[in-house]
Amino acid sequence: MSDRYLSRRVAGLKPSGIRKFFDIAATMKDVISLGIGEPDFTTPEPILQAGIRSLQRGETHYTSNFGIIELRRALAKHLEKMYGVSYDPETEIVITVGGSEALNLAAIALLNPGDEVIIPTPCFVSYQAAVILAGGVAVEVPSRMENNFDFDPDELRAAITPRTKAILIGFPNNPTGAVASRENLLEVAKMAEEHDLMVISDEIYDQLVYGIKHVCFPSLDGMRPRSLLLGGFSKDYAMTGWRIGYAAGPQDVIKGLLRVHQYMVMSAPTMSQYAALEALTSGAPHVSQMVAEYDRRRKLIVSGLNQIGLPTFEPKGAFYAFPKVGVTGLDDETFCNRLLQEQHVAVVPGNSFGKGGEGFARCSYATSYDQLEEALDRIEKFVRKI
Ligand SMILES: Cc1ncc(COP(=O)(O)O)c(C=O)c1O
Structure with a gap:
């Protein structure tokens, strides 16, 4: 189809590399997919029931644009308890x-045309897509495996220009599983202060997280007034299909986000808001169970990939392993294409995630232990052959 009718902004957007792989995988039989970025668990039962009950009570209408106050109160309490913010x-x-x-609200509400956003x-x-669609410029700063895929603060600093409006960080990280160190986050805090930047932190x-404590960026000294915390329920509580998340920040910034949100969607899905309220109320033990199972799989896949000869750094968060497939002599696209065609295992080429991802592949371990064992066998066969 021609892009003749599309705006230059949209026509210039690269289609997501993840989608391309799924489209191919969907046409094949017997594929083990390590390509999906979502929990394989069904939403825990009490959360599910809370959503159903809200529908049965007839809560099928819009809510306040902000979202139901009970959920916002529970979330404020949760963030205070977890991170002291x-x-x-x-x-x-x-x-x-x-x-x-x-x-997307953050990008639209904060950026003027040409404003730069630095993104590790x-x-x-x-x-990148959110920044570009909002008229901004995404300035990528690649992280390296030698630094456990944490960013180099000096390189971030070097990317600052008079057009820089914000730094956008996402830790625990998709696709690497890296967790930024407190020292590095403190460096971001310093640069934000020195250059009067906003920090958008997708958490x-x-x-x-596995054996470490998450650092919530706005909880760092002096950062709350210049940070925007993005979060959600999709990953922690296995609720991707409910479509429910949040932004928290200083009142004047949230006012801007709300204005966009009002015109775009009015309010988040009502039954999902009640389900999310239940997640905050009784979800903690379920999260712990899921984390324990992810951790078991994490150990299996990281040691398995390293044994096969694909160097893999030990992820500390999320549910992804990021092996260096370039050591086989194949580039990441070719590696992933051939692995899919020859052994029916779907993983995502690292270059889909921006600079610094080339030569790697994202393997999600949000899939059953048995499937992971089988996938590792197949990957081993493939690597031996090349
Ligand atoms: C780092 C990160 N942020 C945000 C999202 C968006 O999640 P959702 O819209 O399902 O809440 C994802 C989903 O893959 C993600 O990996």
Whole structure:
């Protein structure tokens, strides 16, 4: 189809590399997919029931644009308890259609045409797109495996120009599983202060960490007034299909996000807001169970990939392993294409996630232990052959 009718902004957007792989995988039989960026668990039962009950009560209408106040209050309490950062539930939190909407609201509300946003990459595929669609410029700063895929603060600093408006960070990271160190985050805080920048911190995987504590960016000294916290329920509580997330930040910034949100979607899905309220109320033990299972799989896949000869750094969060497939002599696209065609295992080429991802592949371990064992066998066969 021709792009003749599309705006230059949209026509210039690269289609997501993840989608391309799924479209191919969907036409094949017996594929093991390590390509999906979502929990394989069904939403925990009490959360599910809370959503159903809200429908049965007839809560099938719009809510306040901000989202139901009960959920905003519970979320404020949750963030205070987890990270010691406090938000006014009346004015400083907006409930969104997934973390995805929160990201796009942030970009639209903050950026003027040509404003630059510095993004450590590899990163979630939507970051660059959200910035570009809002008229901004995404400035990528690649991270390296030698630094455990944490960013280099000096390189971030070197990317700052008079047009820089914000730094957008996402840790625990999709696709690497990296968790930024407190020291590096403190460096971001310093540069934000020195150059009067906003920091957009996407912490959607905050509870999926292994043996370490998540640092919530706005909780760092002096950062709350210049940061926008993006979060959600999709990953932590296995609720991707409910489409529910949030943004929290200073009142004047949230006012801007809300204005966009009002015109775009009015309010997040009502039954999902009640389900999310239940997630905050009784979800913690379920999250712990899921984290324990992800951790078991994480150990299997990281040691398995390393044994096969694909160097893989030990991820500390999220549910992705990021092996260096370039050591086989194949580039990441070719590796992933051939692995899919020859062994029916779907993984995502690292270059889909921006600079710094080339030569790697994202393998999600949000799939059953048995499937992971089988996938590792197949990957081994493939690597031996080349
Ligand atoms: C880092 C990151 N942020 C945000 C999202 C968006 O999640 P959702 O819109 O389902 O809440 C994703 C989904 O893959 C992600 O990986």
